[in-house]
Amino acid sequence: MSLFKKIFVSSCFIFGFIANVFYQRNSDIKVTSLAKDNFNLITKQDFKIEAFEDDDEEEGGVIGRQLVTKPITPSTSSAPVIPSVPIANIPQGKYRDGEYLGNAAVALYADEFLQVKAVISGGKISDVIFVQSPNKRPQSIRVASKAMPILKQEAISVQNENVDAVSGASYTSAAFVESLGVALAKARV
Amino acid sequence: MKEIRIIMNMPVIIDVVDKNVTQKMFDEVFDYFIYIDEKFSTYKSNSEISKINRGEVVEENYSEDMKNIFSLSLETKKITNGYFDIKKPDGSYDPSGMVKGWAIFQAVKILEKYGMKNFYVEVAGDIEVRGHNHDGENWRVGIQNPFNKQQEIVKVLHLTNKGIATSGTYVRGGHIYNPKDGDTIIKDIVSMTVIGPNIYEADRFATASFAMGREGIKFIESLDGFEAYMIDSAGIATMTSGFNKYY
Numbered sequence: 001m002s003l004f005k006k007i008f009v010s011s012c013f014i015f016g017f018i019a020n021v022f023y024q025r026n027s028d029i030k031v032t033s034l035a036k037d038n039f040n041l042i043t044k045q046d047f048k049i050e051a052f053e054d055d056d057e058e059e060g061g062v063i064g065r066q067l068v069t070k071p072i073t074p075s076t077s078s079a080p081v082i083p084s085v086p087i088a089n090i091p092q093g094k095y096r097d098g099e100y101l102g103n104a105a106v107a108l109y110a111d112e113f114l115q116v117k118a119v120i121s122g123g124k125i126s127d128v129i130f131v132q133s134p135n136k137r138p139q140s141i142r143v144a145s146k147a148m149p150i151l152k153q154e155a156i157s158v159q160n161e162n163v164d165a166v167s168g169a170s171y172t173s174a175a176f177v178e179s180l181g182v183a184l185a186k187a188r189v
Numbered sequence: 190m191k192e193i194r195i196i197m198n199m200p201v202i203i204d205v206v207d208k209n210v211t212q213k214m215f216d217e218v219f220d221y222f223i224y225i226d227e228k229f230s231t232y233k234s235n236s237e238i239s240k241i242n243r244g245e246v247v248e249e250n251y252s253e254d255m256k257n258i259f260s261l262s263l264e265t266k267k268i269t270n271g272y273f274d275i276k277k278p279d280g281s282y283d284p285s286g287m288v289k290g291w292a293i294f295q296a297v298k299i300l301e302k303y304g305m306k307n308f309y310v311e312v313a314g315d316i317e318v319r320g321h322n323h324d325g326e327n328w329r330v331g332i333q334n335p336f337n338k339q340q341e342i343v344k345v346l347h348l349t350n351k352g353i354a355t356s357g358t359y360v361r362g363g364h365i366y367n368p369k370d371g372d373t374i375i376k377d378i379v380s381m382t383v384i385g386p387n388i389y390e391a392d393r394f395a396t397a398s399f400a401m402g403r404e405g406i407k408f409i410e411s412l413d414g415f416e417a418y419m420i421d422s423a424g425i426a427t428m429t430s431g432f433n434k435y436y
Contacts, residue, residue, distance in 0.1 A: 124192045124193075125192065125193040125194065126191050126192065126193065127191070127193065128193055128200060130340035150430065151406060151407075151410065151427050151428060151429065151430065152427070152428050152430075152432075152433070153425055153426065153427050153428075154425070154426050154428075155424060155425055155426070156334065156343040156344070156420055156424050156425070156426050157343065158334065158341050158342065158343060159331070159342045159343060159344065159345050161329070161331075161342070161345045162329070163329040163330060163331035163342060163345055164204070164309070164322050164323075164328050164329045164330065165202070165204075165309055165311055165316050165318075165328065165329075165330050165331070166314065166330070166331045166332075166333050166340055166342065167314050167315070167316055167330055167331070167332055167333065167353045167354065167355045167382055168314045168332065168333025168334075168335070168340075168355050168357070168380075169314055169333070169335065169355050169356060169357025169358070169380060176200075177195065177198055180195065180200075
């Protein structure tokens with residue numbers, strides 16, 4: 001290849017590279033919907049991209065990135081300490097009637113404990129009651145989150161009504177099983 | 190009559206109001222959950238799912254219940270656009286997000302078979318309620334405060350003939366992942382409670398909608414016959430437009 005041709009080809013690459021950089025920095029990017037069937041998970045939105053990370057150019061095209069700001073979370077930034085408690089062997093078999101307190105087992109965060117009381121009636125577990133721990137984590141600062149259109153929002157607050165059952169996601173914690181295991185070991189005949 | 194047993198390392202609670210309930214019925218339901226645990230527990234090395242994950246069983250030899258769970262999981266994955274997925278980031282299968290609700294639903298059929306009409310069956314916060322409670326009223330179900338594990342209630346609901354499931358952080362001592370984003374752990378919302386026509390439906394959509402993060406409430410809003418109550422990390426709850434009929 002002649003020298004002139006080499007210079008020409010190189011210039012084309014350099015020019016194209018610079019043009020691509022300018023194009024990406026100033027474009028409005030359309031993110032298309034991922035909606036399928038009868039619901040929209042992410043709706044069509046136009047983003048003005050203020051800044052890119054450098055690796056975008058390697059993919060040879062314009063890639064939209066949504067600027068994400070992290071909400072202020074009430075919890076500490078460190079990951080929860082999941083206690084390495086072996087899965088407790090819940091004693092099977094007959095129990096004496098009465099109420100038996102489990103231990104205050106470490107739950108999730110190092111300064112939080114979970115303690116239960118097993119109620120035995122007719123030789124069977126008729127109830128498991130959570131005992132208020134003296135080491136409750138302080139309530140965190142609540143920050144108002146961005147409102148969703150149409151759907152009603154409210155700040156959660158503790159209700160003092162009696163209920164028949166509770167729906168929650170914490171029963172599978174190792175601490176619950178550990179504390180209950182201790183209570184049942186006391187109850188065993 | 191009410192009894193609690195720990196199976197699958199979770200409290201299994203049966204409360205029957207009907208006077209003609211017998212211990213035999215309770216034992217049959219608890220035995221069913223033990224059967225489910227033996228088959229589907231990823232913590233048991235001899236369970237069918239553990240054998241499948243070790244590559245010891247080919248698909249055509251899966252048991253009927255296992256085939257059923259895989260088939261329902263695939264269908265749910267399609268409906269939720271991939272947000273429900275029993276395949277984990279490491280390639281193994283963990284169907285617990287599907288099995289819990291499905292098993293409660295099967296257990297309820299056992300009690301119905303015996304003519305029981307007023308009862309609830311719960312496994313670790315996922316509940317199916319039928320008929321009325323011991324006071325002759327709709328069952329009172331509280332939504333647990335996700336910030337205080339001492340069983341504080343933040344909402345009281347009055348339900349009959351419904352399933353209610355709550356997905357949240359720190360489930361099984363681990364996390365719920367966003368299957369669309371590698372191993373990103375869901376942090377923006379801390380609790381998603383879904384009410385549906387039965388616990389199987391409520392459970393699968395609670396799992397999927399929680400994985401969607403904040404968008405999950407919109408997903409439930411788009412489904413007929415389902416309502417939801419989502420709590421974010423700032424303690425603000427968002428509810429679907431028909432949720433108020435339950436409180």
